[in-house]
Amino acid sequence: MDPASGVIVAQTAAGTSVVLGLMRCGRIWLCPVCAATIRHKRAEEITTAVVEWVRRGGTAYLVTFTARHGHTDRLADLMDALQGTRKTPDTPRRPGAYQRLITGGTWAGRRASDGHRHTDREGIRDRIGYVGMIRATEVTVGQINGWHPHIHAIVFVGGRTEGERADKHVVDVFEPTETALKEWQDQWRSVWTGALRKVNPDFTPDRKHGVDFKRLETERDANDLAEYIAKTQDGKAPALELARADLKTAAHGNVTPFELLGRIGDLTGGMPEDDAAGQGSLEWNLGRWHEYERATKGRRAIEWTRYLRQILGLEGGDSEEDDLDLLLAADAEGGELRAGVAVTDEGWSAVARRALDLAATEAAEGTDGNTDPAAMGERVRKVLALADVADTVVVLTSAEVAEAYSAMLDSLALRREEAAARRLRELNRRDEAADFVQERAARHIERLAGTDS
Template structure:
């Protein structure tokens, strides 16, 4: 991140290792390292938001949306159907089934200018007290049935609001009637199914289910509702949305798609990546975790890369965060800020080494960065600062970079990290100021261009 500061490999007071001062890619879809941190942070903010809403007396549902899929269906087509297509220079953005859920007069109500045709001016949104949702998209794939993208959403209802956009505030909570909740569920199921049918009849979910043990309770596989009744439910849900390995907690279901093991015969994208690593590393197909040949796994991974490019994995309804008192956003810059803050929140550092930029390049060139990190963790049980630094230095000596390494005690490593943070903060401020200047210059150029265009237009008219 800063050539002048280099890199610090250190052990925290909790006995874990951390490498400070490195750039992160922030690719939540593609990077197992960055995804783990980002999704963990996302799960924390989802938990905070949903628990706060239930404390206020509001109601939360976990709603899962799926589409029918087959072996030959392309992931990009399925993602377009669920999330909407992305805008390109040649084509406008087209809404998917998700966007259609929260549009239209039946949902949002109708204005009085409609005349007497519509006596009911309120929509379903008003009757259930919808204030917003937190959406996460998850993807799995299998040899038999192909891609299976699906959306998990925590939907917050039972609220009355005042104001518009950034000034919108919750003024009251209430319990929607059973009739209005049933109306909402039926409307979303019908809208979801109808929209997918219009986009591609092959993606239309089944209307009914004959499995007695299916959670859809015979209502079809497209949309599933689960209500959260307590704050503990909310905590579990937020974890489930973010996704943990066992996939039981709802915020983890939303955010932690990186850790989930796919059900049935499907695998997650990071399980594809793990099998690719095993097979390219010489592990036999029968011994490697996952399924399929190396060619099949590489093909699915490359398709996944293309289909998720430019899409958000986790997204809050606009202004929902501010209504719940939660800071932050959903952009890639916000993800990078989460990674930066995770580094800054490492807590007390016990000991470590500082490595110059040149030295770190030599370490990574010989693939010793993981060994250095493991050495800092002190798996031998000896957490004495001198022993920690000595172990790390022994590993780095293999890269012949002894002259680029400085052993740091507890106070020294804290001071070095503090200086690194100060340098990074200064560089961020300088970069922000540079972007503002460039934006102002572009605005000036745009004004000049518009004025020149106007002069030319007037000249042509008078001519």
Template sequence: MIVAQTAAGTAVVLGLMRCGRIWLCPVCAATIRHKRAEEITAAVVEWIKRGGIAYLVTFTARHGHADRLADLMDALQGTRKTPDAPTRRPGAYQRLITGGTWAGRRAKDGHRHADREGIRDRIGYVGMIRATEVTVGQAHGWHPHIHAIVLVGGRTEGERAEKRITGTFTPGDAALAEWEDHWRAVWTRTLRAVNPAYTPDRRHGVDFKRLHTERDATDLAEYIAKTQDGKSPALELARADLKSATGGNLAPFELLGRIGDLTGGVPEDDAQGQGSLEWCLTRWHEYERATKGRRAIEWTRYLRQMLGIDGGDTEADDLDLLLGADADGGELRAGVAVTEEGWSAVVRRALDLAATEAAEGTDGNTDPGAMADRVRDVLALADVADAVVVLTAGEVADAHADMLAALAQRREEAAARRRRAAEEHDQDDDPAEARDRARRALARRATDASKH
């Protein structure tokens, strides 16, 4: 294990295994979501610079204290693939961007003429970036909702991996109003079909906010929940780990923090949040099960490539971001090695953060010996001060080179993985297979209708 100080004055710990769980791990989620927010900011700024238009659209469902989180997530996001259910059932989100009214209808010659265009064509829909957020409270139960930045006003050519943006335009007011009305109607109708109790009212179900300037996408000074205050929609989308829920609700990591307080002996009245330890643990376990296998943040396929944004949305991509974050600080200028047994003792005493902060220092002294003394003082609290070895300049340089080599290899592997996924997706889009899927879907709907 190496605790090192970067040229930027930050500290990194090399040799740790990361879980990369954006839903469940406060440490990994903070880094992943910060990097995701940077990606989203870059995309929205690029789109606005090109003359395009962006909206922040929020989708919610009506919910009550007895509703299960998994059921609500299925209604919004769609079901997950499992051994017992290998085919996903679309949720309200997927229904927004399907159907002839949205996508247009093809003529017998296979082309879509002007009179067959859909809403998508009239507003110049390019794609969107979706993030799902969850809160919970004792009074009203689970509240999952979706934030999406939607890019419109674009002209494109090509299909799938060959698709590219050729220009921008300003959609007419009538087309934009038609889009908003259509999405509200589809969202409400789909949720009602799943469970009438989930049906939102028109005002709360789908909310549209237009992002007018680059500042809307670049001001990352602080997180707030309302984009009309002139702050960052990227943080609204990506940084759920920074959020404090309102209306008596708890964000997931607030719930986890209360569990930590209560298990640590803090009286219920003094701990932050609400609920008994039993209630909090039950809610957390339900949250773990309901979010397993779901993506917290997801881009429309091929949107990244059209905007020149690298990366992907899978768990493997999240791990790539974690490794890349360690390398972002630049060259390592000082470091110490800590034995595996020594670091385990530090973690058991919950001193790992203190050891990392000691490596950074606050006195401006970057001498490796002084840094080692600070780290050794922390490790002494865990009775493992002798587990620290000061690294030479050459050893620190070797550690930095190894880190960059590992990052380069992961990026190459990630690019190859995304190419394979795109090829498999294009093969899955074979017209004959698509028709078969459509027929199966119609058969299922007919069967469901007969049951009612």
């Protein structure tokens, strides 16, 4: 993070170790190390949101969206169909089936000539009290059925809101009628399958498997999620289903991208194919991994409806910068630190180049029961001597670690303030752009009607 301060390898009161001062890549799609931390924090955030909404009296649904796929389909084409295409210098962004769900007059209602909406002009969104949703995209692949990207979403309904954009807030909660809920589910199933059929008829799922709805009945349902966030790997808890794709083992003969990566590591390390986890040859796994890298570039793995966090009283964002903030915050949650070792920036770089960073952190743990700072420092020093950087090590007492730790927290707080300001500027720019588009559209309509602008 800061070359001037270097890195601190510290021992916590629990006897574990933590490395402070390192910047991470933050690649949620590609990095198993960063993905585990980011997804764990995202899962906690999702659980908090669901608990808060159900506590208020609202209703939440876990909705899963899938497309029909075959072994010849390319992942990029399927992702474009589900999520939409990415904007390039030469082509505009094209909405995917997901964006089609929340557009159109049937969903959003229609305005009268005076610009207002009346009861008879309300859309499905109003009748179910749609507040927003959290979307997560997951990808698996198999040799028989090919790529299988799918979307999990937790949808918050049963709320009446007032205000626009950043000023939007919930003024009441209610129980949507069974008629309204059925209308919503039928509409989303119809829109989803229709949008996929329009992109490619081969992607059209059957009505049973295309869109699946599961309701969270009570606040206890939501609270129970927290027990499974970091432990369960079966994907049964809704927040885990959204966020912890890194923990899953794919079903129906498929593998997850990180299982591809694990098999690549085993096979390149000389392990026989029959002994390595996963499936396929090294060539097949490398080909799928490279295709996965290209298809996920520039896409968000987890995304909230804009302003949903503010409505629920939460902070944060979905950008890559926000993911890095989560990693930094996780580093700062190591608990009480009782001893540490400071290593210069150049010294730690030498340690990492020789792949001794794991050994150094393990040496900082109190596994032998000796938590004396000098003893811990000697253990770490022996490891770093292998990289010829033992002279860059400074052993810190608990007080010195606390002082250095406090300075890092101050730096983190400054980064988070800058991130919050950055998000606000981005939201303001988007709002200004939306206002400009609406104004231009209104003028165009006036000209078509033959009135003066």
